[in-house]
Amino acid sequence: MEIRVGYAELEATLVRAMERLGLEGERAARCGRLFAETTRDGVYSHGVNRFPRFRGTVEMGLVDVKAKAARVAGKGALERWTGHRAPGNLSAQECMARAMELAGEHGLGCVALNDTNHWMRAGSYGWQAAEAGFIGMCWTNAIANMVPWGAKTRGVGNNPLAMAVPRANGAHVVLDTAMSQYSFGVLAGYAARGEEPPHDAGYDAEGRISRDPKAIDAAQAGLPIGYWKGTGLAILLDLTAAMLSAGRSTHDLPLDPMQESGQSQVFVAFDAAALGGDTERIADDVVRALKALPEGEGGGVRYPGEKVVRLREENLRLGVPVVEERWRELLELTR
Amino acid sequence: MEIRVGYAELEATLVRAMERLGLEGERAARCGRLFAETTRDGVYSHGVNRFPRFRGTVEMGLVDVKAKAARVAGKGALERWTGHRAPGNLSAQECMARAMELAGEHGLGCVALNDTNHWMRAGSYGWQAAEAGFIGMCWTNAIANMVPWGAKTRGVGNNPLAMAVPRANGAHVVLDTAMSQYSFGVLAGYAARGEEPPHDAGYDAEGRISRDPKAIDAAQAGLPIGYWKGTGLAILLDLTAAMLSAGRSTHDLPLDPMQESGQSQVFVAFDAAALGGDTERIADDVVRALKALPEGEGGGVRYPGEKVVRLREENLRLGVPVVEERWRELLELTR
Numbered sequence: 001m002e003i004r005v006g007y008a009e010l011e012a013t014l015v016r017a018m019e020r021l022g023l024e025g026e027r028a029a030r031c032g033r034l035f036a037e038t039t040r041d042g043v044y045s046h047g048v049n050r051f052p053r054f055r056g057t058v059e060m061g062l063v064d065v066k067a068k069a070a071r072v073a074g075k076g077a078l079e080r081w082t083g084h085r086a087p088g089n090l091s092a093q094e095c096m097a098r099a100m101e102l103a104g105e106h107g108l109g110c111v112a113l114n115d116t117n118h119w120m121r122a123g124s125y126g127w128q129a130a131e132a133g134f135i136g137m138c139w140t141n142a143i144a145n146m147v148p149w150g151a152k153t154r155g156v157g158n159n160p161l162a163m164a165v166p167r168a169n170g171a172h173v174v175l176d177t178a179m180s181q182y183s184f185g186v187l188a189g190y191a192a193r194g195e196e197p198p199h200d201a202g203y204d205a206e207g208r209i210s211r212d213p214k215a216i217d218a219a220q221a222g223l224p225i226g227y228w229k230g231t232g233l234a235i236l237l238d239l240t241a242a243m244l245s246a247g248r249s250t251h252d253l254p255l256d257p258m259q260e261s262g263q264s265q266v267f268v269a270f271d272a273a274a275l276g277g278d279t280e281r282i283a284d285d286v287v288r289a290l291k292a293l294p295e296g297e298g299g300g301v302r303y304p305g306e307k308v309v310r311l312r313e314e315n316l317r318l319g320v321p322v323v324e325e326r327w328r329e330l331l332e333l334t335r
Numbered sequence: 336m337e338i339r340v341g342y343a344e345l346e347a348t349l350v351r352a353m354e355r356l357g358l359e360g361e362r363a364a365r366c367g368r369l370f371a372e373t374t375r376d377g378v379y380s381h382g383v384n385r386f387p388r389f390r391g392t393v394e395m396g397l398v399d400v401k402a403k404a405a406r407v408a409g410k411g412a413l414e415r416w417t418g419h420r421a422p423g424n425l426s427a428q429e430c431m432a433r434a435m436e437l438a439g440e441h442g443l444g445c446v447a448l449n450d451t452n453h454w455m456r457a458g459s460y461g462w463q464a465a466e467a468g469f470i471g472m473c474w475t476n477a478i479a480n481m482v483p484w485g486a487k488t489r490g491v492g493n494n495p496l497a498m499a500v501p502r503a504n505g506a507h508v509v510l511d512t513a514m515s516q517y518s519f520g521v522l523a524g525y526a527a528r529g530e531e532p533p534h535d536a537g538y539d540a541e542g543r544i545s546r547d548p549k550a551i552d553a554a555q556a557g558l559p560i561g562y563w564k565g566t567g568l569a570i571l572l573d574l575t576a577a578m579l580s581a582g583r584s585t586h587d588l589p590l591d592p593m594q595e596s597g598q599s600q601v602f603v604a605f606d607a608a609a610l611g612g613d614t615e616r617i618a619d620d621v622v623r624a625l626k627a628l629p630e631g632e633g634g635g636v637r638y639p640g641e642k643v644v645r646l647r648e649e650n651l652r653l654g655v656p657v658v659e660e661r662w663r664e665l666l667e668l669t670r
Contacts, residue, residue, distance in 0.1 A: 031573070032433060032445025044599065072530070073610040073611060073612075074439065074442070074610070075441075075442035075606060075609040075610060076412065076441035076442040076443075077412045077441045077442050077443050078438075078441070078443045078605060078606065078609070079442075080610045080612075088385070093367040105411065106411035106412045106413070106441050106446050107394065107410035107412050107413025107414075107445070108411075108412055108413045108444075109443075110442070110443050110605065112610075114573060122486055130339060135575055135578060135579065137373070137575075147631070148625060148628065148636045149553070149633055149636065149637075150630070150631055150633035150634060150635050150636040150637055151628040151629060151630065151631050151633075151635065152628070152629040152630060153624075153629050153635050155624065155625060155628040156625075156638065159429065162574065163568075163571035163572075164571075165571070165575060165578055167403070167572045173524075173570070173571065173574055175567045175571045176569065177567055181561055181562075181564070194492060199535075199562065200534075207629075207631045207632075222637050224563050225560045225561025225564045225565060226516055226560025226565060227534065228633075229512050229558060229560045230561060231636070232462050232510045232512055232639040233460075233510065233512065234500035235500075235508070235510070235593045235621070235625070235638060235639060236499075236500070236508065236639065238501045238510055238621065239472055239473075239617070239618055240498065240500060240623055242607075242616060242617045243470060243500055243607050243614040243617050244470065244605060244607050244610075244614075245416065245613070245651075246610065246612030246614060249617055249620065249621045249624075250621075250624075251620070251621065251624035254621075260425035268603075270413060270445065270575075270579060271413065272413075272578050272579050273414065274413070275408040275409070275415045275447075275581065276408060276411040276581070276582075277408075277415075277581030277603075279578040279579075279581060282574070282578050282581070282584055283574055285584065285586070285587075286570070286573065286577070286584045286585075286586065287363035289490065289585075289586035290486075290490060290491075290570070290583075293483065293486040293487070293488060293490040294484050294486060294487040294542075295486065295487060296482070296485055296487035296542045297542075298484055298486075298563075299485060300486065301484065301485040301486050301490065301566075302481045302485055303570060304567040304570060304571065306441075310473060315364050324617075327525045
């Protein structure tokens with residue numbers, strides 16, 4: 001069952017929970033806030049409902065709550081950082097902040113981060129850039145959870161990517177997308193309802209394309225968007241992240257999702273505003289043109305980030321939806 | 336019918352053809368070479384076979400053979416250029432060269448180009464970066480030739496993207512992919528053979544998802560890879576290109592493919608080598624891991640760019656395949 005919790009209470013509770021896990025001061029505050037904001041923005045899979053899994057990675061020693069990401073090399077606007085397996089969302093936020101600092105100085109900036117941990121919600125760092133007026137891009141590699149085109153078993157990661165552009169009204173356009181057609185979470189939803197998704201969704205254990213959510217989950221074998229095309233995108237996102245960061249590529253990461261750690265990531269910020277030109281009008285015009293298209297079966301185009309703005313407003317007004325059991329566990333931990 | 340023409344003769348003939356169109360000196364040489372190399376590398380749709388269409392854009396005045404791209408604004412490693420509707424492949428090559436120059440100075444560099452023309456083969460500028468030892472990324476927007484998820488009619492471009500990483504052995508990994516599941520050229524091939532493609536391929540005139548290549552062509556309505564996911568990617572590639580370049584976005588471009596002109600593009604180069612670390616080993620290891628995966632129905636994984644290396648070698652050895660009629664037209668023009 002789901003209940004709604006006031007945003008302030010949710011954030012405060014998550015911050016206390018982070019303190020219980022051993023995070024300190026502003027790091028506990030920032031980590032708790034990232035989880036709370038993710039839930040507030042409607043990305044329920046990667047916010048408070050994922051806290052138990054995050055807690056598990058801390059308790060297993062995959063995430064080192066006392067560690068901090070640090071710069072290890074750099075040339076001008078390009079830096080390489082190492083994550084020391086600190087909490088992945090904190091390091092990601094720090095690297096995007098540094099990329100924006102570099103962009104403020106050089107016009108654009110890039111930080112590549114190795115040996116980090118799951119950054120939770122890709123979009124967090126896109127919103128971070130857009131809120132500060134930058135165009136932002138970031139991507140991460142992931143464990144091998146998709147079958148590359150031509151293979152029979154999994155061998156590439158779904159490698160989530162965020163791209164964000166700012167708008168004056170705060171309704172930034174923020175894409176947060178993995179290279180898989182469906183996430184395992186969405187497939188689990190279909191399985192729970194006894195349904196199949198409407199499009200090819202992954203591979204079964206025999207290496208055949210499948211829409212059976214249970215078979216796909218058992219094989220941990222997602223389908224790249226566009227078959228061969230998403231395969232190529234996933235390979236290049238992995239390569240660029242691993243090469244820029246001198247970090248691990250997908251085939252160097254553990255296969256077990258519960259052991260996922262050590263990823264490579266890239267954060268890029270562009271100071272488009274510094275070049276002048278009415279760039280925010282361009283974004284508004286594109287959104288307007290998309291919304292003016294005749295509606296198809298899906299009921300009109302939704303631009304990336306549109307749903308976030310709507311759910312954020314709704315959840316701040318009505319309270320943030322949380323799985324009741326998760327909330328009880330949190331209260332117990334922080335009592 | 337196809338014939339094979341020696342590479343040197345093909346390039347020399349194309350250079351003369353460019354001179355006949357009014358390009359001068361090194362610009363004719365470079366433009367002809369880009370067309371010849373594209374065919375040599377097996378991208379037959381965007382090389383010499385496309386010359387008549389390129390010639391048409393020159394004769395219609397969409398492409399100004401006397402114009403040159405020029406810098407209009409900049410901040411450190413980020414520059415904005417305007418294409419003045421010069422030949423798109425020349426301007427693209429110049430902008431990637433400038434992005435690499437900026438990367439040599441600042442670690443990474445970006446040039447955003449507005450008011451340009453079709454760059455022909457996206458991969459050309461990826462190979463250019465990788466050959467020079469840089470990690471390269473570039474993308475362009477395009478006319479509205481895909482239906483965004485939720486709409487009934489076309490409204491986003493297929494917005495081709497190239498991503499490239501260098502390898503010591505010259506077999507660089509270079510992705511060259513549009514955001515559409517199939518190109519109109521590939522669909523035309525299915526139509527000519529009286530076949531349907533094996534996956535969803537576009538929309539018909541009633542806004543229904545279709546695999547009928549003729550219906551899709553008639554509606555000029557391609558399918559984004561991954562349905563909603565490729566829609567999001569296409570929107571963000573368009574927005575970032577238009578905003579960074581202060582140029583046109585897809586909805587500002589003409590709808591008629593024969594009138595396509597005025598696109599916005601982005602070129603980014605990363606000097607990963609400057610940060611040290613054995614990054615080329617990473618690329619070799621990723622390729623090895625992909626090739627070691629058990630073969631599925633497709634007969635094993637082909638990494639992006641693998642086919643180019645194979646066809647390049649074959650075409651240099653046996654001669655470059657050209658549609659005979661195209662070759663005769665070229666000889667006639669350059670006689």
